[in-house]
Amino acid sequence: MTRPFDDSQRLIDSVNHxxxxxxxxxxxxxxxxxxxxxxxxxxxxxxxxxxGVIEYRPDELTISxxxxxxxxxxxxxxxxxxxxxACDPPRFFGGGTIGGAVASGLSGPGRPWYGNIRDAVxxxxxxxxxxxxxxxxxxxxxxVAGFDVSRMMVGSLGIFGLILSVNLRVHPKPEIExxxxxxxxxDQAWKVQGETISKPSAxxxxxxxxxxxxxxxxxxxxxxxxTLGRYPESTETENELWEHVRDHNHPFxxxxxxxxxxxxxxxxxxxxxxxxxxxxxxxxAQVWSHLGPTDSQALEDNDTSEPFDRTSANxxxxxxxxxxxxxxxxxHLLFNSDxxx
Amino acid sequence: xxxxxxxxxxxxxxxxxxxxxxxxxxxxxxxxxxxAYRRRPPVVALPRDTNDVRQVLRICHETGVPxxxxxxxxxxxxxxLPHENGVLLVLSKMNRILSIDQxxxxxxxxxxxxxxxxxxxxxxxxxYYAPDPSSQIACSIGGNVAENAGGVHCLKYGLTLHNxxxxxxxxxxxxxxxxxxxxxxxxGVELIPLFVGSEGMLGVVTEITVKLLPTPPCKExxxxxxxxxxxxxxxxxxxxxxxxxxxxxxxxxxxxxxAAEDYVHAGYPRDxxxxxxxxxxxxxEQVRSDAKLIGxxxxxxxxxxxxxxxxxxxxxxxxxxxxxxxxAMGRISPDYYCMDGTIPRxxxxxxxxxxxxxxxxxxxxxxxxxxxxxxxxxxxxLYDASDEEQLHRAERLGVEILELCVSVGGTVTxxxxxxxxxxxxxxxxxxxxxxxxxxxxxxxxxxxGLMNPGKAIPTLAHCSEIKGMHVxxxxxPFPELDRF
Numbered sequence: 001m002t003r004p005f006d007d008s009q010r011l012i013d014s015v016n017h018x019x020x021x022x023x024x025x026x027x028x029x030x031x032x033x034x035x036x037x038x039x040x041x042x043x044x045x046x047x048x049x050x051x052g053v054i055e056y057r058p059d060e061l062t063i064s065x066x067x068x069x070x071x072x073x074x075x076x077x078x079x080x081x082x083x084x085x086a087c088d089p090p091r092f093f094g095g096g097t098i099g100g101a102v103a104s105g106l107s108g109p110g111r112p113w114y115g116n117i118r119d120a121v122x123x124x125x126x127x128x129x130x131x132x133x134x135x136x137x138x139x140x141x142x143x144v145a146g147f148d149v150s151r152m153m154v155g156s157l158g159i160f161g162l163i164l165s166v167n168l169r170v171h172p173k174p175e176i177e178x179x180x181x182x183x184x185x186x187d188q189a190w191k192v193q194g195e196t197i198s199k200p201s202a203x204x205x206x207x208x209x210x211x212x213x214x215x216x217x218x219x220x221x222x223x224x225x226x227t228l229g230r231y232p233e234s235t236e237t238e239n240e241l242w243e244h245v246r247d248h249n250h251p252f253x254x255x256x257x258x259x260x261x262x263x264x265x266x267x268x269x270x271x272x273x274x275x276x277x278x279x280x281x282x283x284x285a286q287v288w289s290h291l292g293p294t295d296s297q298a299l300e301d302n303d304t305s306e307p308f309d310r311t312s313a314n315x316x317x318x319x320x321x322x323x324x325x326x327x328x329x330x331x332h333l334l335f336n337s338d339x340x341x
Numbered sequence: 342x343x344x345x346x347x348x349x350x351x352x353x354x355x356x357x358x359x360x361x362x363x364x365x366x367x368x369x370x371x372x373x374x375x376x377a378y379r380r381r382p383p384v385v386a387l388p389r390d391t392n393d394v395r396q397v398l399r400i401c402h403e404t405g406v407p408x409x410x411x412x413x414x415x416x417x418x419x420x421x422l423p424h425e426n427g428v429l430l431v432l433s434k435m436n437r438i439l440s441i442d443q444x445x446x447x448x449x450x451x452x453x454x455x456x457x458x459x460x461x462x463x464x465x466x467x468x469y470y471a472p473d474p475s476s477q478i479a480c481s482i483g484g485n486v487a488e489n490a491g492g493v494h495c496l497k498y499g500l501t502l503h504n505x506x507x508x509x510x511x512x513x514x515x516x517x518x519x520x521x522x523x524x525x526x527x528x529g530v531e532l533i534p535l536f537v538g539s540e541g542m543l544g545v546v547t548e549i550t551v552k553l554l555p556t557p558p559c560k561e562x563x564x565x566x567x568x569x570x571x572x573x574x575x576x577x578x579x580x581x582x583x584x585x586x587x588x589x590x591x592x593x594x595x596x597x598x599x600a601a602e603d604y605v606h607a608g609y610p611r612d613x614x615x616x617x618x619x620x621x622x623x624x625x626e627q628v629r630s631d632a633k634l635i636g637x638x639x640x641x642x643x644x645x646x647x648x649x650x651x652x653x654x655x656x657x658x659x660x661x662x663x664x665x666x667x668x669a670m671g672r673i674s675p676d677y678y679c680m681d682g683t684i685p686r687x688x689x690x691x692x693x694x695x696x697x698x699x700x701x702x703x704x705x706x707x708x709x710x711x712x713x714x715x716x717x718x719x720x721x722x723l724y725d726a727s728d729e730e731q732l733h734r735a736e737r738l739g740v741e742i743l744e745l746c747v748s749v750g751g752t753v754t755x756x757x758x759x760x761x762x763x764x765x766x767x768x769x770x771x772x773x774x775x776x777x778x779x780x781x782x783x784x785x786x787x788x789x790g791l792m793n794p795g796k797a798i799p800t801l802a803h804c805s806e807i808k809g810m811h812v813x814x815x816x817x818p819f820p821e822l823d824r825f
Binding site: 155175225320 | 442443444445446447466468488489491495496499500502503506512516517518519520522523524525526527528529530531534535537538539542543555557558578581582583584585586623624625626627629631683684685687712715716717750751752753754755756757758759763767770771772774778781782783784785786797798
């Protein structure tokens with residue numbers, strides 16, 4: 001475990017220095033998501049030394065951590081009390097900081113059942129572009145005082161400011177977890193996935209790839225067995241699958257072509273082949289493909305399909321307000337100024 | 342002059358029955374659920390659709406007239422208190438469920454639809470909408486979005502924000518923002534969290550897509566009486582530590598138990614210092630094992646009179662006293678003032694003890710009902726509004742209770758919103774820089790400051806006035822001055 005270290009004063013000083021000298025800053029944690037979004041304008045503002053758990057209250061289901069703390073370390077700390085960060089953000093290349101996870105807003109395979117990282121954020125401490133240190137939200141579940149800046153920060157890729165620390169809600173780990181697989185044509189797989197959303201069950205993640213539907217079942221033994229009983233044709237497989245999918249270590253992600261991601265509305269059935277060119281998560285709501293062989297009309301028609309190598313943009317009307325918001329938090333456009341949202 | 346002009350323009354744009362100016366017609370709109378505050382709106386506009394909303398906003402924008410948006414008017418913090426020189430935009434006519442996607446488990450609705458009617462509309466499909474504020478029979482989903490409403494099931498199922506997938510928002514400068522959709526994520530910066538809970542300060546929500554959940558096949562409610570508040574608190578911590586997230590976890594103190602018993606005779610143990618009501622839901626297998634464990638933990642923490650219920654009627658009976666807690670107060674006191682602070686749960690007994698001594702200091706009684714799972718405290722201050730001095734003491738006690746919540750790391754409002762009611766304690770929760778940031782954020786969507794002005798975020802001038810007052814030892818100078 002890394003020794004806790006409060007590097008906030010240096011970080012605040014760096015921001016103030018940048019304000020005074022009209023410099024720009026690119027925020028950097030572990031740099032594991034550089035292929036997703038990376039700012040290269042200006043001096044690197046390194047948050048990875050600002051580390052450590054500030055407070056962990058298993059009985060309150062909350063943890064407060066400095067932004068540079070690694071996701072692996074948070075997992076280890078939570079493991080001791082059989083708790084977890086349910087949104088399960090990706091740990092690309094086995095690394096990643098909690099600050100980076102919040103700033104990028106990416107969630108793991110359990111997203112429809114466990115929520116995303118925005119749902120886990122209870123409060124945040126940031127430095128805005130004026131060098132002011134501010135706290136929004138808090139460490140309690142219910143809190144409606146003031147605008148919800150802490151959750152707006154999720155997925156904003158650092159354009160509103162530097163995250164110093166976050167308060168997160170944690171969940172108890174399920175008693176057991178099992179993975180099962182079913183050989184199914186896409187149409188049938190689609191139906192099974194739909195039922196994991198519309199009917200009570202122990203399913204907590206789905207993945208369809210190359211003609212096989214994988215289901216993760218979580219809960220107590222009786223409830224997992226009850227759900228397993230609904231799929232008599234299924235065979236059990238390794239739980240590691242979900243980490244591989246989450247961290248893009250699964251063979252599907254090994255290809256060299258440009259990776260594409262599509263977010264589909266619930267109830268919109270995409271066209272998926274059995275050839276392994278696409279990988280479907282979230283009961284059908286997140287579809288990965290590679291640019292090139294894939295020529296799925298459903299993906300092409302969907303506005304949200306885009307390369308997984310840049311920041312995704314808001315619509316034009318939204319963009320007008322996002323730009324103003326950026327100025328409201330960072331009037332000199334210090335932070336990640338080359339990222340456009 | 343501009344107000345009169347705006348009224349004329351609205352009258353020429355909306356049908357006659359959609360614009361109210363006659364004092365007898367506007368009277369019902371002078372207050373929301375926080376009835377201590379009243380102000381007659383000069384004009385009430387009742388748009389039929391999104392286009393009407395856009396017209397009213399355009400007129401307000403062009404004439405520089407403030408606009409306050411109102412849903413069902415059940416809010417408890419005065420967020421819908423009319424502006425003396427503004428338009429009250431009431432969305433109750435926009436009450437249609439636009440579409441239901443059974444397979445995708447979503448519903449798209451207009452803001453005036455009541456919270457409960459969403460669940461009723463999809464009940465046959467085995468689905469429901471999870472957030473359930475106690476006013477759910479009357480409160481509108483638009484108001485729920487504006488306040489980020491909670492309910493008794495938040496610990497497991499989240500607040501309104503966690504159950505909203507998409508919003509259509511009209512801004513005062515005439516833009517329509519289509520945020521989110523029916524999917525789980527959407528590209529770019531997420532603006533939905535800004536609008537949910539923004540108390541009508543940023544825009545008008547005209548369409549909402551909510552997530553529907555499958556109705557749990559099985560539920561069980563347990564009730565236990567404790568002699569010590571601390572042991573009930575420890576029992577809650579033990580339940581969570583054992584990995585159970587109950588659907589609902591509520592506590593009531595002795596005064597609340599007595600009042601509820603006198604009122605509905607729910608069979609709560611009158612001799613208990615506190616009771617814990619716990620609901621678990623899920624698959625039959627999960628519920629059975631969770632309920633068994635919770636029962637054992639209650640016993641281990643000294644609970645007596647443990648009752649459990651699996652059938653709907655029995656469960657309702659156990660909930661009855663808790664649900665009647667507020668009206669029950671009306672029987673033992675002419676008026677009550679419901680507070681809404683949230684605290685980290687571990688400080689519960691310390692906070693309740695301090696509340697008791699603050700109450701003694703102000704010579705008032707306080708009953709406590711508490712969403713124990715998520716730390717949301719509802720102290721009910723009992724007072725007589727006809728005695729102005731007593732009302733003043735109740736308000737003062739309320740502010741001190743909220744400051745106490747902030748001092749232990751909590752917040753001034755868990756689910757009722759700031760409105761006009763909690764502007765003072767907001768000054769103790771946020772710094773000058775944070776409040777200024779809020780105002781810069783508001784300007785992004787409402788540069789002219791016409792959307793629900795004076796609510797939710799206190800001005801710096803207001804806070805320095807309040808802080809100045811504190812220096813004087815809690816004695817308010819110039820009590821006759823309007824402090825909002």
